Amino acid sequence: MTLDVNLLLQAAQQVAGSQQYPKGALYLVPTPIGNLADLSLRAVQVLSLVDAVACEDTRVSGGLLRHLGLDKSLLALHQHNEAQAAEQVIARLQQGQRVAYVSDAGTPAISDPGAHLVRAAQAAGLPVVPLPGPSSVTTALSAAGDVLAHGFRFEGFLPSKGMARLSRLRALLGQDHSVVLFEAPHRIEALAAELAEVLPDGQVTLCRELSKQFEAIATVAVAGLPAWLEADANRLRGEFVLVVHAQPPAPQAAGISPEVSALLGELVRHVPVKQAAALVADVLGLPRKALYDDALRLRQADDLADDRADDTA
DSSP states (O other), rough: OOOOHHHHHHHHHHHHHHOOOOOTTTOOOOOOOGGGGOOHHHHHHHHHOEEEEEEEEEHHHHHHHHHHTTTOEEOOOOOTHHHHHHHHHHHHHHHOOOEEOSSSSSSTTTSSSOOHHHHHHHHHOOOOEEEEOOHHHHHHHHOOOOTTTTSEEEEEOOOEEEEEEEHHHHHHHSSEEEEEEOOOOGHHHHHHHHHHHHHHTTTEEEEEEETSSTOOEEEEEEGGHHHHHHHGGGGSSSEEEEOOOOOOOOOOOOOOOOOHHHHHHHHHSSOOOOHHHHHHHHHHHHOHHHHHHHHHHHHHHHHHHHHHHHHHO
C-alpha cells in the first residue's frame, strides 16, 4: 500500500520545513527497524529534498521510497564497495547535490556501512548532517532496566569462531556497564550456552523482532537462558538484540573506600600483597588488616583474569 504522500509531505513540511538543509551535504537518515510508522517526519522531509539516496541495498531502500511515493536516484553503497561508492557520493556532493545515506534498518554507521562514507565527506570538507531516529541498540537498552549499569558498551556481532567468541565475551562481560550484542537466529542457542559459561551469575535482556508484529522482550538469568530458549521454538525465530546486564561491584573490605581500593589494585600488580597493604597503611593511617584483606581479594581477582587469558591464548 502506498501512503498518501501529499498529506505526509505536508505534515513533514509543517514540522520540519523550517530546518536548514544545505546543498552539498551528506544526510544520514535512520530508517525503521521493523515498523514503518517509526520513520520520522524530518526523515521524510529530507528524503523528499535530496537529489540521490545512497543505500546499503537498493531493493530494500527502493521499497521504502515507493511506500513514501518518492522516486529518487539510488546508489548502492555497502560493506563490499563502500570505498569506491563513497567516491561517487563525494563527487555528487562537490557538485552541490544533497545526498542521503540509509542502511537497511536503523541508524547508518552503527554496525552498518556508512562510517567510511562519513570519513570521506569530512576529509573533503563537506558537511555531514545526522538525523536522530530508530536504533535497535537504544531501543533494547531502554527496555533492559539495568539499574546497576554505568553506561554501556555496544559490541554488535561477536566473532563467528567459537574460541574467539569466548575470548571476546570474557573480555567484555562482568564489568560495571551493560553490553549490547546482536545475534542471528541460527546462532542464538550457541550464544546462550557461551554466555552461561562465561557469566553464569548474570542477567540478560533478550529482545526479539524489535518493533515488529511478534516483538518479544524478556529478562532472564544468564544460567537459565539456554533452557528458556529451548522451552518454546518461537523464541528462536527472528533477529536478536541482547543486553547483558552490568555486574554488581565486588565487595570491599570494611572501611576501604573505592579510591583506596583502586590504589591497592594498582600496587598489587607490582609488589606483594603484604607490602602493598603496609605501604598504604603507613601513608594513609588506615587499618592494616582491612587493607591486607582487600589487597588479597584484588590480587586473587587479577590472578583469575590472567588464568582466563592463558586458557584462551
